[in-house]
Amino acid sequence: MRSLRFTSSKASSPSHSVAQSPARTHIPPTSTPHHQSFSASIIEEDFMYAEQIINRWDLDSPFYTKQDYFFTGDRREARQFVKSVNSLQSAMHYFVSENASSEKIVHAQKLMQVAMKRLEKEFYQILSVKRDVLDSESISNHSSRAISSVSDEDNASDKDDRISMHEATISVSEMVMADLKLIADCMIRSGYGKECVKIYKILRKSNVDETIYNLGFERYSFNQINKMDWDVIEPKIKTWLYAMKIAVKSLFYGERILCDYVFSSSEKIRESCFSDVCKDGAISLFEFPELVAKSRKSTERMFRTLDLYSAISDHWSEIEAIFSFESTTTVRTQAIASLVKLGDAIRAMLTDFETSMQKETLKTAVTGGSIHPLTRYVMNYLIFLSDYIEVLSDILADWPLQVQSALPESYICDTSTDQSSISGRFSWLVLVLLCKIDSGASLYKDVAQSYIFLINNLNYVVSKVSNSGLTYLFGDDWLEKHEQKLKQYAGNYERVAWSKVISSLPANQTVDNLSIEAARDCFRLFNLEFNEAYRRHSTFIISDNKIRDVIKISVARKILPAYRTLYENYRGVFRDVDSVVRYAPDDLSNYLSDLFYGAGAPGSFNASSHSFSSCNGLS
16 A cells, blocks of 8 residues: 555656656565555665666766766756765665664665766766856856756756746856756765865866966066066066956956855865865965065056055955955965055155155256256156055055155145145155256256246146146145246246336337437337347247247237337338338237247247237237
């Protein structure tokens, strides 16, 4: 009666149907003593059925072919096999409890070895052949819910169709991960976790090492890095920056997800596998910035060093989360060590930059009073540094500026922001630069040209600050003060350069009662002073278009109205005497429009003369 009920129950399951397992019908009915329990009969029959399924996939069977892998074919076969192993394990526990010396135990153990050998083969096959679908990007984007439903070990017949339909809706990588988990769980429960883990570690570590190599990263010793020229190291840093981003966001992250999922049944195994697979590669990767930081230093290496620091700093939370196991502490420690060494290197290079600026002496005057190369270099350097404000704030937080004398108030930036330490240091650097500019102005014998030099260089500093991230550090007050200083320099230039020309004209522009002799002297003096001023100032250069036009218009407003009045009142008297009236007002306007382009440089004649013509009627 019990045998009939048991057989009927099995027949209702597709996985145990006659069509699927024809040999099952030839199993002779077990003669059950009257004292044998109902559960014992079920275990006996499950054991016999498990034996049949396992032997079918025996690697040593003469009927087995190397092309046969049940995880690549009908997935019901795979689930059926795993369920048979679970049934075998349950039977072994029962046999031990009944009779520890039973021959059935020996037979069951041999059968379990056959099953584990089969699962090892399947596990290896999946990890090696399915590497393309176990790539880090696919893994990191997987759906845990979808995978968990596929890996459900409840293989009851009424769920097979539902699972098969669900498998069609998920990605291949999710399905493969579910297969790996199914095998790993089965082998670990059966006491063969060591064999499973060994295969996993070998194949996945090979994958990690190969991926890092394909990203272009190579491992170097400190001596190798230290002997390299910068033009050799810099491309390697670029490669590292790319490799590091991919490794953290995809490779290591994906491996952590895969490992956590496949070995979710054992935290100890999960940690051991991930550590052995990723630790060496991660340490090697995070060691590279430290080696660069410890190598030779120069100001040209500053920005790539900041890039290295930023890369680790920006990804630190991810690094900490991925390598959170106790066994991967060395990875976190290496990343922190690199940050510390990079910070030290950046502070050292910044100190060298400050020192070299202070030691710099301007020995040669720049032609035309134009922008000095030091001004361009320092300001562009600071602008690039301003792109790393957050990083520098972290690096310089515990490294206050040490200045022997207090900064002049006009050079102090707005320190109301939380970047005050950066603001103070950048203020100091600009102060040093402006002091150099002031000393450079003394190289010019012509005082007017020294003011042109100050105008050009201070304007370059102000414009660079106002049009970059330095504005946030320096503040509006700083800009306003230095713009006022620019206007002061421009006024001083006009006074020094054009005062003799302006004073050669009558103070009262409406006067028309000058004697002919006085008018002649006035024209001759003006001609002399204007010729001299134009000769000297036509070699001057003002680099900024706006300031150039502002100064030319200002000079024109002071000269043209007075000269036009004199010209209109007395040109008839000296009509035939060219040596007296040499310039018409429009001629002066054209001459002024060509100023500040440098010797032989073409001016914006038409545009400027039009602007100056509008000044002719101004008093």
